[in-house]
Amino acid sequence: MNLMKKLLLNKLFLTGFVIISGLFLVSIFYFIVFKDHIPTTSLLFAADGKPLPAPYSFKKFPPFGTDGFGRHLLIVMIVGTKYTIAAALIITFLRVFPSIIFGLILHFYFNKLERPIKSMVDSLNYFPMTLLAYLLLNVILIQDVSMILVDGALVEGAQPLPYWNRVVLFIIILASLFVPTNSVLIANEVKIIMNKEFIECSRVLGATNWRIVSKHIKPFLVPQIAIIFIRDFIQSLILMSHLAVLGLFIGGYYFREDLFGQTQKVSLSNEWAGLLGMWWEFLWTTYPWISFIPILFITILILSAKGMMEGLKVELALMDNLRETPLKKENLLLPENLAPFERIRNYSK
C-alpha cells in the first residue's frame, strides 16, 4: 500500500500512468457514447467543380486530416486505442502469469532437468522471434482461399478461420512464444532467493514449499514481476507493430471501395499496429503525415510505459535502501542501469 502511494507521487510513473489510462478511457468513452461511429467526409469539389482527391489535408480537417475513404483520422485512432492497449495487455498477461507457475514448477519439481532445459531455451533465442511469429501466423491467419497447384491441377487451399478464432490464435501464439524464456528467468530468480539464509531457517522450522513460496518468495518476486510486466508490455507492442509491417495484424482486413471506386484493404479493428502496417505506403505519396500518425501514437505509448518502469525502479531502489542501513544519497545504486533481476543481486550483497 505504501509503495502505491509513493508511486503515485513519483513524477515519471504518474505521467506514464496518466497518459496510458487517459488514452484508454477516452477510447472507452467514445465507444459507450458514440458507439464507435467514425465520421466520414464525402467527396469534396473545388470551386470550378472538379473533384478533389480523397486524403484531405490536416489543415482542412484538423488535427490529422482524413484517409483515402474520407474517414477522420483522429477518430479512427481513438477507436483503435482500446483494441491496441487491450490486446497488448492480454498478450503480456498470458506471457507473464503462466511463466510464474512454470518457473516455480521447474524449480521445485524438475531440479535435475534445470540445466539442459535452460541451455535449450537459451538457444531458442537465436531464432528471431519476429520471423518465428510471422511464419506461424502467416499460415493461421489466411483470409483468402488460395489455389495450390498439385500434380498439375488447381486445388483449393485451406479455408480461412472465423474472425474470433483468428484474434484468439494471434494473441495465444504471440504470448506462448515467450513463455519458455520468461519461465527460465523466473526459475533463476527463485533459485537465487532460495539460496538465502532465512529460507534455510524456515526449512528447519518445518515450512513446506507452499509456505516458503507464499511467505518468503512472494515479497521478493512481486516487484520483479511488475517490472517484467511493463517490459513485456513494451516488447509486445513492438512485436505487434513489426508483424503489422509484415502484413499480419489483429482482426485482419476487409476490402472496401474508396471515394473513387477502387478497392483497398482496410483494417477491421482499426488497431494501431494494423494501421501502421497499412498506412506505411503513404510515406511515398504526397500525404506522408498519414503514415506518421500511428507510429507516433505507438511511440508515445511505449515511452509512457518506459516512464512507468523507470519510476517503479527508482521507488523500489529507495525502498531497499530504507530496509538496509541507510546509505548516503550519492552511494545509492542508480537503478536505471540495472537489468530487471540485478536489483535483488545487489540488494543481497
Added chain:
Amino acid sequence: MRATLSVLSRFLFVVIGIILVSAFVGMFTISGIHLKWNVFIQNVLDIVMSLIFPDRLIILGPTQFEYSIFLNFWDYYLYSLTIFLSALFISFVVGLFITYFTILLPKKLNNHISKIVSLLESIPDLFIIMIIQFTVIYYLNVTGDLLFPVAGSSRTKTYFLPIIALSLIPAFMIYRINLHLVNEEWEKSYVELARSKGHNKTFIFFNHVLRNITPSLFSHSKMIVLYLLSSMVIFEKLFNIYGIFTFIITYPNPNVIAFTLIMFFVPVFVLYAIITNLIEKQTGKRLEW
C-alpha cells in the same frame, strides 16, 4: 583453448535449437497445419539429412520447377551478412566514442544524459526507419538529388541507409551499458592514482578503463546481437533488401530455414571465438556468455 571449446558447445546447442524450431515451423508451412509427432520427427530427420547432404536443399520455383538453393543463395547470404556485421561494428565504435565524449563532460550532466539515453533507447526502430526514409525523400523533393538509395532492388543494392538505421538503437544500448560500466570504473583507486600522476582523462580512458571494462561489455554484447537479428527481419522488408530473411519468408521449407540460419551464425560464432581468445590472452579472464 577452453574458451574455444565453450563457444563450440554453445554453437552446438544453438544448432540443435534451430533444428527443433525449424521442424516445428515445418508442421505449419508445408501444405496446411499438421500437429503430429511423426510429422515433427520426419521434419527433424529431413533437416539433419539436408545439412549433411546439401544437394537435398531444394526449393520450388514459381513454375513448380525444382532447383537447388545454391543458384542464388550466396548473393542473399553475403548481402545480409555485410549489413549485419557492419551494423554491429559501427554500433560498437559509435557507442564507445560517445561514451568517451560523455566522460569529458562534468559529472552532473552525466546522470541527466544517461536518463535521456535510456528513454531514447526504447523508441521503436520503426519510428527511426520512417524518419530516415522520410528525410531522404523530402530532400529529394526539395532539391532533386537522391542522397542515398532508400530501397534496394534485385539489381542495385543499398547499403548506407540500412546500416546506419540498423546500428542506431544498438549504439544507444551499448552507450548506456558502457556509461554505467565506465562510471563504476571511474570510482576505483587506480584511476585516482593515475589522475594524481598527471595523466589526462583521454589517456586513462583508452589505456586503463577501456581494457578493464571489455570483458563485461563483451558479455552484454549477446543482447545486442539478438536485437540486431530480430530487427533485420523488418529492415529487409522496409528497405527492400533481398537478404536471407526475405529468402526464408519466400521459401519457408524447414530445411531451408534451418540451413540459412545456421549458416548465418557461423561467422558470428567464429568472431566470438576469436574475441574470447583475445580477451583471455590480454586480461586473463575467461568469459562465459
